[in-house]
Amino acid sequence: MNRAGLSRLQMVLALAAGLTGLVGLVLSLPSLGAAPLLALFFALSTVSLARFVLPLTVWLDGALAVLAAIALLAGLTTGVTLPGHHWLALLAGWAFAWLFVERLAAAIRAGSLPETGTSLLIPTVFGLALLVIWEVVTRGANVPPVILPPPSAIGARFVTEIPILWADFVQTFVKSVLPGYAIGCLAGLGVAILVDRSPFLKAGIMPIGNFMSALPIIGIAPIMVMWFGFDWQSKAAVVVAMTFFPMLVNTVAGLNAASAIERDLMATYAASYRQTLLKLRLPAAAPFIFNALKINSTLALIGAIVAEFFGTPVVGMGFRISTGVGRLAIDLVWAEIAVAAIAGSAFYGVIALIERGVTFWHPSVRGGRA
Amino acid sequence: MNKLIGGLLVSALALAATPAFAQDALTLQLKWVTQAQFAGYLVAESKGFYDAENLDVTILPGGPNIAPEQVIAGGGADIIVTWMAAGMAARETGVPLVNIAQPFKRSGLMMICPTETGIKTAADFPGHTLGVWFFGNEYPFFAWMNKEGIATDGSEGGVTVLQQSFDIQPMIQGQADCISVMTYNEYGQALDAGYGPDNLTIFNYSEMGNDLLEDGLYVMEDTLADPAKVDAYTRFVKASMQGWAYALENPEEAAQIVVDMDETGAATLEHQLYMTGEVSKLVDATDPALDTATYERTVKALLDQKIIKAQPEGAYSTVVTDALK
Numbered sequence: 001m002n003r004a005g006l007s008r009l010q011m012v013l014a015l016a017a018g019l020t021g022l023v024g025l026v027l028s029l030p031s032l033g034a035a036p037l038l039a040l041f042f043a044l045s046t047v048s049l050a051r052f053v054l055p056l057t058v059w060l061d062g063a064l065a066v067l068a069a070i071a072l073l074a075g076l077t078t079g080v081t082l083p084g085h086h087w088l089a090l091l092a093g094w095a096f097a098w099l100f101v102e103r104l105a106a107a108i109r110a111g112s113l114p115e116t117g118t119s120l121l122i123p124t125v126f127g128l129a130l131l132v133i134w135e136v137v138t139r140g141a142n143v144p145p146v147i148l149p150p151p152s153a154i155g156a157r158f159v160t161e162i163p164i165l166w167a168d169f170v171q172t173f174v175k176s177v178l179p180g181y182a183i184g185c186l187a188g189l190g191v192a193i194l195v196d197r198s199p200f201l202k203a204g205i206m207p208i209g210n211f212m213s214a215l216p217i218i219g220i221a222p223i224m225v226m227w228f229g230f231d232w233q234s235k236a237a238v239v240v241a242m243t244f245f246p247m248l249v250n251t252v253a254g255l256n257a258a259s260a261i262e263r264d265l266m267a268t269y270a271a272s273y274r275q276t277l278l279k280l281r282l283p284a285a286a287p288f289i290f291n292a293l294k295i296n297s298t299l300a301l302i303g304a305i306v307a308e309f310f311g312t313p314v315v316g317m318g319f320r321i322s323t324g325v326g327r328l329a330i331d332l333v334w335a336e337i338a339v340a341a342i343a344g345s346a347f348y349g350v351i352a353l354i355e356r357g358v359t360f361w362h363p364s365v366r367g368g369r370a
Numbered sequence: 371m372n373k374l375i376g377g378l379l380v381s382a383l384a385l386a387a388t389p390a391f392a393q394d395a396l397t398l399q400l401k402w403v404t405q406a407q408f409a410g411y412l413v414a415e416s417k418g419f420y421d422a423e424n425l426d427v428t429i430l431p432g433g434p435n436i437a438p439e440q441v442i443a444g445g446g447a448d449i450i451v452t453w454m455a456a457g458m459a460a461r462e463t464g465v466p467l468v469n470i471a472q473p474f475k476r477s478g479l480m481m482i483c484p485t486e487t488g489i490k491t492a493a494d495f496p497g498h499t500l501g502v503w504f505f506g507n508e509y510p511f512f513a514w515m516n517k518e519g520i521a522t523d524g525s526e527g528g529v530t531v532l533q534q535s536f537d538i539q540p541m542i543q544g545q546a547d548c549i550s551v552m553t554y555n556e557y558g559q560a561l562d563a564g565y566g567p568d569n570l571t572i573f574n575y576s577e578m579g580n581d582l583l584e585d586g587l588y589v590m591e592d593t594l595a596d597p598a599k600v601d602a603y604t605r606f607v608k609a610s611m612q613g614w615a616y617a618l619e620n621p622e623e624a625a626q627i628v629v630d631m632d633e634t635g636a637a638t639l640e641h642q643l644y645m646t647g648e649v650s651k652l653v654d655a656t657d658p659a660l661d662t663a664t665y666e667r668t669v670k671a672l673l674d675q676k677i678i679k680a681q682p683e684g685a686y687s688t689v690v691t692d693a694l695k
Contacts, residue, residue: 145464146443222535230532230545309435311540314504314531323533326437326456326505328463 006051010102014051017064017095021045024088031083037071038089045092058107061100065125068093069132072140082140090136097129149331158335164320165339172317173343175232176304180239185296187240188247189289193277195248196255206252213245221307230311235318238307243296247289254288255281287362290355297347301340393426394602399438399447401585404431404632406617406645407554408451408585409624410473410653414613416627423605431633434536437506439465442590449606454583454668455509455677461685462678466591469665469686471607471658473614477581478652479510480557481573482565483548484541489571492518496527501534501541501549511550513671514580538563548573554648558641582668584652586660594687604693607658611694614655621646659691 006014025042028035044064048056068089075086101122107113131151137143138150145153158165195201221238228234258281266276282289308318317336324333359365400408411429414420420427430447432438438450439460450467457467481500483489489498495518502511511531512522521528532546538559540546551557553574560570575581587607593599617624625642665686672678 144443146440146460225535226539226543230540311535312533314502314533319504319533322435323504323508325435325440326507328437328439328443328460328465 013099018049020092065097176235180236184240184243192251242303250292254285258284409617410614419609456506472660498547501546
């Protein structure tokens with residue numbers, strides 16, 4: 001820590017941001033009046049170099065990053081590549097955003113800012129910065145929209161196509177993913193309990209299970225379409241095939257998690273197999289089972305989307321993604337990808353929340369607290 | 371030592387044999403996998419017709435997940451083979467494609483229905499499931515349904531549309547009542563599977579007047595401002611038409627060339643020979659020029675079906691085909 005209260009990385013970032021602003025100020029001097037916001041940003045960035053003598057508040061860095069974003073977005077005009085000093089502003093703005101986040105994190109660690117609320121600010125700033133950079137680079141450098149559309153175009157498409165996106169979501173997520181996920185996971189759990197009881201099944205099924213789980217989905221999908229038809233049933237079948245084995249393998253491992261001494265205790269209580277299973281071994285296996293549920297939540301969505309590439313009724317996320325590329329409606333494809341990402345994260349999040357409630361006793365959940 | 375001198379001599383000779391001027395490099399992106407649908411280009415490459423025009427042509431095969439319009443927009447090709455509906459739709463989304471030649475004069479697209487479905491005319495379609503290829507190949511079907519006034523959005527009294535695989539499986543398995551076929555490809559599979567005019571109702575897009583122009587040659591609009599590029603395109607089209615003429619006169623040799631040039635090894639001689647024969651009914655090897663009347667009809671169908679919103683301006687250029695006359 002030096003006098004300004006900055007770490008080494010923060011010093012480098014502060015210097016880079018300030019100096020880039022200074023260079024930008026010099027370069028934009030001839031055309032200063034044309035973009036007043038940008039000029040203001042450059043001037044303030046240069047002033048921020050004063051932080052090496054005077055302490056400056058962390059919020060100033062945040063405000064400068066926001067100002068840079070506004071100035072850059074305001075400077076975008078269609079069909080014209082941005083002049084050089086705009087790109088300097090992008091660099092400086094990114095440096096200010098980074099510095100802001102670094103200083104926020106340091107302040108939270110030091111206890112001078114409350115953790116609740118401020119810790120949410122960090123991923124928000126990071127995400128917004130990525131979106132601004134994407135927008136400025138695609139539009140500012142005139143990247144053809146069929147290669148990469150700007151996020152604003154994707155957002156506009158998202159809003160206007162909500163009925164289509166919703167129909168695709170229902171077809172893929174509600175009709176294919178959820179039933180397939182439920183059947184695959186329940187079947188994996190049931191077979192794992194059977195396998196656990198029977199050494200014959202264990203020796204027979206486990207190697208085949210490992211073999212089947214290595215089968216590529218693009219190999220199974222066309223076969224499932226042939227067996228179960230073009231509608232959601234074949235997609236659900238692909239999801240079952242994809243989710244069954246992770247569940248089986250994890251549950252079998254989890255059922256062995258209860259230690260010998262705990263099983264001995266149950267035996268001294270004269271507990272039946274059923275009681276031991278329900279009261280000791282399944283709860284002990286819960287972290288493993290939830291692990292499989294979480295892995296499967298994302299696998300199921302991928303499986304259903306890819307399976308839709310091999311023939312569908314004309315609705316579904318996979319259908320829209322594959323045909324959207326063919327029609328060069330790349331912004332619609334990105335909107336569909338956004339839906340998939342939101343649905344996948346929400347699904348994963350719900351399962352993680354249930355896990356917290358169920359495995360409250362596990363060290364990873366109680367965070368070392370007794 | 372002798373070997374070294376010999377080697378040097380050989381390389382010197384090889385160097386001397388190379389033309390003093392560089393060949394113009396052109397990349398052609400095909401619409402589909404290497405097959406006799408593109409026999410003209412493959413034969414021209416194999417028989418050295420492009421070399422004779424001082425062109426160094428690279429032919430890229432397509433496939434189910436390759437959109438030629440996207441390849442050319444990304445700078446991956448100079449010329450693409452695509453269908454006019456897909457080309458015009460891409461033009462409106464910001465890829466300024468221009469048709470420079472149209473070797474395919476007729477459409478090879480058909481819809482076939484086994485007679486046991488009871489479908490005899492398009493009026494029998496409502497309530498049935500129809501297989502359609504997407505990825506830019508769906509436009510002629512939707513234009514036809516629009517003309518017939520048949521709903522395709524799943525509403526009452528309309529048809530159910532199915533995204534079809536690139537074979538005749540959906541018809542054999544009864545998942546679709548009617549499927550899309552190309553005369554030169556999947557229709558042959560249907561014939562092999564025991565189907566034919568006796569037990570099929572055939573809707574031929576060309577005969578119904580619903581054909582939209584298929585395999586044409588498209589380039590990016592800005593390259594037409596460069597006379598050197600236009601000159602290279604002209605020589606390319608000239609050599610390609612030579613290739614088509616040769617392929618149509620020597621179908622067996624052309625089929626063998628196609629099989630040899632298919633790096634995936636999926637093409638069989640028998641099927642490629644069938645395809646060459648069928649393609650010869652669609653291609654006019656003597657005239658690569660775009661027929662403006664068919665162009666106008668295609669554009670009208672696309673406008674009627676709202677596939678494109680505005681009348682395209684400068685979407686075709688006769689500069690290349692005029693130079694060949």
